[in-house]
Amino acid sequence: xxxxxxxxxxxxxxxxxxxxxxxxxxxxxxxxxxxxxxxxxxxxxxxxxxxxxxxxxxxxxxxxxxxxxxxxxxxxxxxxxxxxxxxxxxxxxxxxxxxxxxxxxxxxxxxxxxxxxxxxxxxxxxxxxxxxxxxxxxxxxxxxxxxxxxxxxxxxxxxxxxxxxxxxxxxxxxxxxxxxxxxxxxxxxxxxxxxxxxxxxxxxxxxxxxxx
Amino acid sequence: xxxxxxxxxxxxxxxxxxxxxxxxxxxxxxxxxxxxxxxxxxxxxxxxxxxxxxxxxxxxxxxxxxxxxxxxxxxxxxxxxxxxxxxxxxxxxxxxxxxxxxxxxxxxxxxxxxxxxxxxxxxxxxxxxxxxxxxxxxxxxxxxxxxxxxxxxxxxxxxxxxxxxxxxxxxxxxxxxxxxxxxxxxxxxxxxxxxxxxx
Numbered sequence: 001x002x003x004x005x006x007x008x009x010x011x012x013x014x015x016x017x018x019x020x021x022x023x024x025x026x027x028x029x030x031x032x033x034x035x036x037x038x039x040x041x042x043x044x045x046x047x048x049x050x051x052x053x054x055x056x057x058x059x060x061x062x063x064x065x066x067x068x069x070x071x072x073x074x075x076x077x078x079x080x081x082x083x084x085x086x087x088x089x090x091x092x093x094x095x096x097x098x099x100x101x102x103x104x105x106x107x108x109x110x111x112x113x114x115x116x117x118x119x120x121x122x123x124x125x126x127x128x129x130x131x132x133x134x135x136x137x138x139x140x141x142x143x144x145x146x147x148x149x150x151x152x153x154x155x156x157x158x159x160x161x162x163x164x165x166x167x168x169x170x171x172x173x174x175x176x177x178x179x180x181x182x183x184x185x186x187x188x189x190x191x192x193x194x195x196x197x198x199x200x201x202x203x204x205x206x207x208x209x210x211x212x
Numbered sequence: 213x214x215x216x217x218x219x220x221x222x223x224x225x226x227x228x229x230x231x232x233x234x235x236x237x238x239x240x241x242x243x244x245x246x247x248x249x250x251x252x253x254x255x256x257x258x259x260x261x262x263x264x265x266x267x268x269x270x271x272x273x274x275x276x277x278x279x280x281x282x283x284x285x286x287x288x289x290x291x292x293x294x295x296x297x298x299x300x301x302x303x304x305x306x307x308x309x310x311x312x313x314x315x316x317x318x319x320x321x322x323x324x325x326x327x328x329x330x331x332x333x334x335x336x337x338x339x340x341x342x343x344x345x346x347x348x349x350x351x352x353x354x355x356x357x358x359x360x361x362x363x364x365x366x367x368x369x370x371x372x373x374x375x376x377x378x379x380x381x382x383x384x385x386x387x388x389x390x391x392x393x394x395x396x397x398x399x400x401x402x403x404x405x406x407x408x409x410x411x
Contacts, residue, residue, distance in 0.1 A: 093322055
């Protein structure tokens, strides 16, 4: 059961379609497993609809409707766009089925990382997977800028509580923590770093939420 | 969510006219219903395109949205979303899609727009929440008219002009914190934030 949710302002930016792709992915992964936030987004989507309704209207020509009819006339009738589920989630499309089998790069001690930024061409954020071995500890650290994280597997704990699978957390410079992987699985997280981290030294290469 | 007053829900426990029309398109490929939807929502979507900087592609966006409405209408479930909400999310996704395609080749797109931004009702596992969503639409429409203009202005910029909270702050020359508190106040009155409790 997820216990850490995105705040309403972030969900509003999502509903409005203003988040970057990696940030939207974090929200979507959470929504898929959190009926509570799904319902909040439904409400926000309705807010979007009502906002659109309240704005001025710009007339459209009948010829445009004829063009649309011409386009749909060439399509088979009533063929669903998408076959019914099972659908492949965005996560599977990006990373495949086996998170544990990815080409992880061992960092310090119990921490491994994998930079997947290149899977989001044209996006300026750095997108990083991190793995903290089951029972492992990460050194105390803080964060640069805003770092959005979602737990993909296992769980970690710090002084703010336990973060389970599909929990959502945003950390910044003020948040110093010393996460520990809890449970019997390795803890894997997906983090989006608003500004790319400068790789300046052996220790600063290590990333959030486990280490920077 | 526990504070829902059941009384108004009773009156709203039926399809609004646009949802009825969309239902007809989905079930019977009803072109008259489709045309009525075009006349109602087409001008809204065209404004949306122009407000968010796609002016030179405004008609193209309207067309893409309506082709998408036609194709997806058989998946529409009025119990999961009102037509206006459903159409808003399609317009939002088509806008995002258009911008993505302008910025990169399709080979570079590993995930589709709708893998990231969901259209309500697409997920069959989702429980039917008609009571809740009908309540919230009715509530939003009513509450919005009582909000101070400074709050609706900010929300309109976020939803229609697709500006981030930071961009709205820069444009109005007010601190980011002020923008956020206006949004929070508005969402609070619209009962969106109420649902943050017990989180």
